[in-house]
Amino acid sequence: MPYREKPPAISRRRFSALAAAGVAAAPSIARAQAPWRPSRPISIYNPFAPGGVTDVHMRFLAERAAKTLGQPVLIEPKVGAGGTLAAAQMQHAKPDGHTLACMSINSLRYPHYQDVSWNPLRDFSYIIGLSAYTMGIVVRTDSPWQSIEDLITAGKREPEKYNYGTSGAGGTGQLLMIEVEQATGSRFTSVPYKGGAEWMQALMGGHIDFIADAAQWAPFVEAKQVRILAMATEERFPKFPDAPTLTERGIKAVGQSPYGLVGPKDLPQNVVSAVHDAFKAAMADPEHDKLLAQFIQSSWYKSPADYRAFAEKYFHDIKPILVKAGLAKG
Missing domain, CATH: 3.40.190.10 (Periplasmic binding protein-like II)
Incomplete structure (x- = not known):
């Protein structure tokens, strides 16, 4: 039989230490992968006034998402700053999933022509794209x-x-x-x-x-x-x-105005997944398409990754248009 070098021996003390470390690490891994459930009602800030299309749509989705999440989902108006105030409030919210915002596309334009304390690509966690105004x-x-x-x-x-x-x-x-x-x-x-x-x-x-x-x-x-x-x-x-x-x-002008759900930056992945899944299920309700049809809107589903990719591209692409319109500096 050919000679094989024996692996270095591990002392009992070191083996015990490694085993203990593995046991200690296991629960934290399990916790990181565990599905998230809210412990209290969720608030979603709405950038537009009560009674409008966005308010009606968000309340429809919130009622159905609440059944999946097991807690009430409340829509709170945060009107102002050209429809950007709701998302801007995320910089003051804890990244625990209990405070979210409906983000209008204005939030991807506003920083180009106004001094703001937030950055749409750095300060939000993108959760799900919902709909687009016609x-x-x-x-x-x-x-x-x-x-x-x-x-x-x-x-x-x-x-x-x-x-x-x-x-x-x-x-x-x-x-x-x-x-x-x-x-x-x-x-x-x-x-x-x-x-x-x-x-x-x-x-x-x-x-x-x-x-x-x-x-x-x-x-x-x-x-x-x-x-x-x-x-x-x-x-x-x-x-x-x-x-x-x-x-x-003969007038080359098309209005693009989608909106979706965002949270504070550093929102844990299991929170993003839970909220995304609850709202995606709500969008699958047969009554959802009927509601959108009432206001001639279309579904604009985006996964978290696709929503962020859209935001990054639009944020950079829109600046030359705003400069041409005289709303932003080059």
């Missing part, structure tokens, strides 16, 4: 403007006379109208609101002339109280097949 330009049915061309003509003839409602400075609605103005030479005046419920009240009350923002207006179109001049989508929207897109009218 953008359009609408007027009351008693408006003299029958087409987008009529609106553009009015904006050229009397610059800045006519007002439109949006979610705030630098939001998707204002960026959309800046692109329209740059493409056509027309000029309008933006009026910021805290959410869709407010700007619809302003439109129906005659305080603004039109809306260029998310489809809180969809039920009003169906009730024949509001008329669509143009959709800010890549293609005509199936629910309103007669409404042309801006692109069809």
Whole structure:
């Protein structure tokens, strides 16, 4: 039999120490991999006012996610700073899963033209992408403007006379109208609101002339109280097949405005997974698609990794557009 060198002997003392270390390490590994369960109600900050599309949508999902998580999920309005206040509050929250936020896409724009104490790529844990607003330009049915061309003509003839409602400075609605103005030479005046419920009240009350923002207006179109001049989508929207897109009218402008759920930075992976899974299950509810269809929104599911990848790309890609619009410095 060939000679084999014996492995070095391990003393009993060292063997006992290694064994003890292994036993001590095992529980911590188990704890790290254990599914997370909240120990008290979860609060989710909403960047827009109560009664708006985001509020309705988040409450729908929260009610169903609560059944999976075993604790109530509460939606709390944190309105302000162009729809970025809710996510900004995450820098003050403990990374324990009990305080989260719905993040609008404005949070990926705001730091480019405002001094803020947070960084959207460094200070958030991305959990799940939820939905995307469908953008359009609408007027009351008693408006003299029958087409987008009529609106553009009015904006050229009397610059800045006519007002439109949006979610705030630098939001998707204002960026959309800046692109329209740059493409056509027309000029309008933006009026910021805290959410869709407010700007619809302003439109129906005659305080603004039109809306260029998310489809809180969809039920009003169906009730024949509001008329669509143009959709800010890549293609005509199936629910309103007669409404042309801006692109069809020679105006290259598409409104992009998704939102999702984020938490504080350093949120443990088991917390991210538990919340993600609960909300993904809520999105699978058959009533979910019906709710989104009511406001002509689409599902925008993103896993934690995909949501972060989207945020990183958009944050860098949007800056040149903001600079061109005069909202950010180069």
